[in-house]
Amino acid sequence: xxxxxxxxxxxxxxxxxxxxxxxxxxxxxxxxxxxxxxxxxxxxxxxxxxxxxxxxxxxxxxxxxxxxxxxxxxxxxxxxxxxxxxxxxxxxxxxxxxxxxxxxxxxxxxxxxxxxxxxxxxxxxxxxxxxxxxxxxxxxxxxxxxxxxxxxxxxxxxxxxxxxxxxxxxxxxxxxxxxxxxxxxxxxxxxxxxxxxxxxxxxxxxxxxxxxxxxxxxxxxxxxxxxxxxxxxxxxxxxxxxxxxxxxxxxxxxxxxxxxxxxxxxxxxxxxxxxxxxxxxxxxxxxxxxxxxxxxxxxxxxxxxxxxxxxxxxxxxxxxxxxxxxxxxxxxxxxxxxxxxxxxxxxxxxxxxxxxxxx
Amino acid sequence: xxxxxxxxxxxxxxxxxxxxxxxxxxxxxxxxxxxxxxxxxxxxxxxxxxxxxxxxxxxxxxxxxxxxxxxxxxxxxxxxxxxxxxxxxxxxxxxxxxxxxxxxxxxxxxxxxxxxxxxxxxxxxxxxxxxxxxxxxxxxxxxxxxxxxxxxxxxxxxxxxxxxxxxxxxxxxxxxxxxxxxxxxxxxxxxxxxxxxxxxxxxxxxxxxxxxxxxxxxxxxxxxxxxxxxxxxxxxxxxxxxxxxxxxxx
Numbered sequence: 001x002x003x004x005x006x007x008x009x010x011x012x013x014x015x016x017x018x019x020x021x022x023x024x025x026x027x028x029x030x031x032x033x034x035x036x037x038x039x040x041x042x043x044x045x046x047x048x049x050x051x052x053x054x055x056x057x058x059x060x061x062x063x064x065x066x067x068x069x070x071x072x073x074x075x076x077x078x079x080x081x082x083x084x085x086x087x088x089x090x091x092x093x094x095x096x097x098x099x100x101x102x103x104x105x106x107x108x109x110x111x112x113x114x115x116x117x118x119x120x121x122x123x124x125x126x127x128x129x130x131x132x133x134x135x136x137x138x139x140x141x142x143x144x145x146x147x148x149x150x151x152x153x154x155x156x157x158x159x160x161x162x163x164x165x166x167x168x169x170x171x172x173x174x175x176x177x178x179x180x181x182x183x184x185x186x187x188x189x190x191x192x193x194x195x196x197x198x199x200x201x202x203x204x205x206x207x208x209x210x211x212x213x214x215x216x217x218x219x220x221x222x223x224x225x226x227x228x229x230x231x232x233x234x235x236x237x238x239x240x241x242x243x244x245x246x247x248x249x250x251x252x253x254x255x256x257x258x259x260x261x262x263x264x265x266x267x268x269x270x271x272x273x274x275x276x277x278x279x280x281x282x283x284x285x286x287x288x289x290x291x292x293x294x295x296x297x298x299x300x301x302x303x304x305x306x307x308x309x310x311x312x313x314x315x316x317x318x319x320x321x322x323x324x325x326x327x328x329x330x331x332x333x334x335x336x337x338x339x340x341x342x343x344x345x346x347x348x349x350x351x352x353x354x355x356x357x358x359x
Numbered sequence: 360x361x362x363x364x365x366x367x368x369x370x371x372x373x374x375x376x377x378x379x380x381x382x383x384x385x386x387x388x389x390x391x392x393x394x395x396x397x398x399x400x401x402x403x404x405x406x407x408x409x410x411x412x413x414x415x416x417x418x419x420x421x422x423x424x425x426x427x428x429x430x431x432x433x434x435x436x437x438x439x440x441x442x443x444x445x446x447x448x449x450x451x452x453x454x455x456x457x458x459x460x461x462x463x464x465x466x467x468x469x470x471x472x473x474x475x476x477x478x479x480x481x482x483x484x485x486x487x488x489x490x491x492x493x494x495x496x497x498x499x500x501x502x503x504x505x506x507x508x509x510x511x512x513x514x515x516x517x518x519x520x521x522x523x524x525x526x527x528x529x530x531x532x533x534x535x536x537x538x539x540x541x542x543x544x545x546x547x548x549x550x551x552x553x554x555x556x557x558x559x560x561x562x563x564x565x566x567x568x569x570x571x572x573x574x575x576x577x578x579x580x581x582x583x584x585x586x587x588x589x590x591x592x593x594x595x596x597x598x599x600x601x602x603x604x605x606x607x608x609x
Contacts, residue, residue, distance in 0.1 A: 024440050026432075050439040054432065055465035062429035062462070066405070066436025069423050070444075074436065092426050198403060198421050199441060211406075211415060211424035 002181040009144040010035035010174040012182075013103060013167070014043065016148040017075055021155055021186045022101065023049035024074040026063035028056055028082060031115040032171035033105035036077040047185075057082040061089030061102070068098040069210045071197025073155045073188075077103035079171070080121050081112055083129075090164055091130030094226070095212035099158030099194075101151065102129075102136070103167045105174035108336035116336025117171030119256060122313035125168045126285040133223070135230050136166045137237065138284040140255040144178040146282070152183050157237070159194055161229055168284060170308060172257040172338065233286040240288035241280040244270065248277030249299060250352050253292065253318055254306040255281045258332075258339055262306045265345040274352050281314075292321035303328045304351055306344060310334035366390035367399060370419040379579020381536045381569035382410055385478055386417060388542070389447070392550045393420070396557070398445045405434045405448040405473075407455075410484045414449060428459025431466035431475060438473045445553060446473040453483045456492040456516045463518070470527030470561040474552045477518060479594065480569040488574030492516045495589055500574070515593060519566050523599035529561040531600040535568040535591050537583040544596075551603075560602060568594055 007015070014036045017025075025044055027037040037053065044051045050067070054060030060076050067074040078086060083104045093100050106121045108114035125138045137157055141147040147169060158165045193199055198208045214222060243263065245251065254262045259280040266276045279291045292303070303322055305312045312330040319328055331347035333339050365371065368390035376383045393402045399420060406414045408427035415424055425433040430448035438446045455463050455477050463475065482500055483489040490500040490507060493515045497506040507515075523531040530552050534545035545567055552563035568590050570582035577585055598604075 024436060026436065052435060052439060052469075055461050059429065059432040059435075059462050059465065062426060062432035063436035063439075065425060065429075066423065066433035066438075067440035068436070069433075070437050070440040072440035074440070088426055089429070096424070198423060198437070198444075207419055207421060209415065209422040209424070211422065212426070213412060213415060213424055 002183050004179060004181050006177060007144060007180050008035055008174070009147055009169065009176050009178070010105060011039045012144040012148050012180045013151050014039035015182060016151040017101065018043055018047055018049070019183055019185045020152040021073040021188045022075050023047070024064065024067035024072045025049070025076065026052040026054045026060040027076050027078065028054050028060050030079045030082045032107055032117065032174050033077050033079050033103065035174070036103060036105070057085035058088060061086040061093075064100050065089055065093055065096070065098060068093070068100050069096070069198050071193035071199050075101035075103065077105065079105050079107045080109045083121065083124065087130035090136070091132050091134065092212045093164045094130070094134035094136065095132065096210050097162035098164070098210065099155060099162055100164040101154045101158060101167065102164055103169070106168060106170045108334065114336030117257065117308065117338065118334060118336055119170050119258060119308040120313070120334070121168060122284065122307070122309070125166055126287070126317070129166065134226060135285055136164045137161070137233060137286070138166045138168055140168050140282060140284045142173065142256050142259045142280065144173065144176060144180045147173065148180050148182060162196070163229065168256070170257045230286070234289070237283060238286050238288050238290070239282035240291050241282060242277070242291055243280065244277035245279070245295070247275050249275040249301045250277075250304060250348070251295060251300055252276065252278040252304045252306050252348065253281070253314065254278060255284060258306045258308050261339045261341060261344050264341050265348055268345055269348060269352070274349070276348060276352060287317050289321050292318055297325035300326055302326050302351060304348055305330040306339070307332045308334070308339050367394040368402070368418060368420050370417050372416060374417060375413055376410065377573045379570070379572040379582065380410070381480070381567075382413070382478060384536055384542065385476070385567050385569060386414060388546045388549055389449070389476065392546060392553055393445070395550065396553055398553070401443070402445045402447070403437060405430045405437065405446060407448060407450040409451040409454050411449050411451050411454065411478065412485070428454050428457070429462055430454070431459065431462040431471070434473045435466055435469070435471050438471060442472070445556060447476060447553070448473065449476045449478065451484070452477070452479045452481060452491045452493040456518055464521070467522045467528050467562050467564065468525050470529070472556055472559055472561055474556050474563040474565065476549065477564065477566045478569045479518075479566055480571045481515070481590065482571050482574045484571045484574055488571070495593055498589070517594065519564065519599045522564050527562055528564060528600055529602045530555050530563040532564070532598040533566040533568065533594060533596045535586060535596050537568070537570070537586040541596065555603065566594075568596070
């Protein structure tokens with residue numbers, strides 16, 4: 001039985017990271033993620049780790065690069081504008097095959113946008129976290145507890161794949177207070193250090209080099225290996241919640257805060273006899289393709305993409321699985337304007353009662 | 360009679376640095392000092408971008424190759440994660456004084472306990488000789504074909520002078536590699552900086568005035584003379600800060 005605490009989403013992420021073995025954090029202040037660096041600034045030294053407030057997001061992610069090269073479990077966090085700055089370093093992490101945890105507590109965009117929550121970074125997270133055509137596994141929790149569980153094991157994936165992992169969670173969930181059950185501290189020793197790490201060379205008789213620079217044929221083969229890794233994720237690592245799909249005639253696809261609000265609306269619509277269900281991607285990359293592809297389209301009359309961003313960003317990924325077998329509707333709020341129960345309920349109701357035909 | 364030998368940290372491969380380039384000498388000095396200090400297995404070379412990245416091919420110790428300008432940030436992470444390692448970054452002038460200005464000044468200001476060796480040859484060598492932040496007034500480059508004009512490009516940046524104004528750095532010094540005397544002083548300076556790092560004294564910064572025969576479009580010998588008449592009068596060699604000197608006085 002874990003330890004129960006009432007925590008903010010951001011603080012829950014920070015504590016889960018420490019318990020998951022994180023011993024280095026570097027970051028730069030940006031709303032709405034500030035509780036993560038604030039918490040880790042005192043928490044990491046308590047467990048023998050290091051915290052650095054970087055001079056920029058760019059410097060911070062490069063500090064993570066340096067710490068990770070030493071085999072230390074390292075992370076940084078930010079929000080959209082800062083993640084754009086970290087894009088360089090995330091690409092270098094992928095190129096140098098270094099594990100790391102990147103957390104994006106997302107807000108309204110583009111540009112400086114607004115400091116209020118939004119889900120405007122889906123495309124950045126899943127398609128191009130930086131230059132060069134790499135991917136990171138993207139976790140999208142919809143509660144503080146799920147954030148704890150995903151962050152706790154993030155390095156298991158990152159170290160297995162030698163690739164950064166991204167947690168994409170909007171500012172609502174980052175700042176919501178919820179009860180969480182915290183897992184125990186992972187006991188990691190020097191023997192757990194990855195064999196590729198640049199720890200002190202004592203006992204290692206070969207030269208250690210970590211580099212994002214390669215000769216052309218080696219770079220090609222590394223990129224091909226990465227492609228195989230991404231395919232393996234689709235087979236083994238998809239996480240998805242399927243909610244009331246057995247008889248559903250309309251299927252909401254939503255992640256993060258949008259899935260929380262949509263679930264409330266769906267329960268209300270169910271009480272009124274409307275057969276609505278939901279597919280909730282927990283991993284945005286790999287995307288839960290099969291859940292959407294294998295729906296019974298002789299029964300399903302429409303997909304409703306609910307996101308806290310306008311225009312919807314997940315729509316193309318959904319469409320590639322629906323293959324024009326039913327209309328795809330979308331509903332969202334944007335710019336830091338929040339989804340609310342009534343708004344989502346009324347939007348879905350309008351679609352299921354045929355009042356909205358904007359496929 | 361000194362005997363020529365390949366320095367221990369230099370890989371057994373032909374050098375691809377241009378003939379007469381002082382990068383080779385700078386790399387050798389670092390290697391010699393690491394060997395003298397018995398740090399062969401403990402040194403971590405944080406490799407920046409530019410001609411300095413060729414160290415990936417020539418350095419036989421542990422390497423961490425990083426993004427352009429970010430070596431002081433990556434070195435911060437590496438050193439904080441593993442304080443026992445002797446960590447140094449080797450950066451050129453474009454890398455350190457242009458794109459990486461925030462990283463170098465901030466690492467210096469935090470007093471990070473690693474060493475930065477700054478090779479200042481007043482040009483972007485790897486990309487073909489564009490103007491660098493340290494290009495001298497009137498010096499011709501591929502982006503200042505009539506010579507650097509301060510009216511539109513400002514003045515060459517003096518990094519030792521800037522960094523030595525900060526309270527945290529422990530040792531800040533500049534040496535010119537165009538004379539035997541300068542080479543000996545540079546070797547001693549690098550050794551002092553590394554020893555101070557091993558003693559936990561804090562941030563140490565060594566600027567090495569170097570050359571670029573290819574992009575200066577001068578013969579190697581002419582570059583050494585050019586440094587005497589142009590580089591050294593502007594970038595004055597010397598020790599700008601040394602906290603151990605104060606300790607010795609006290």
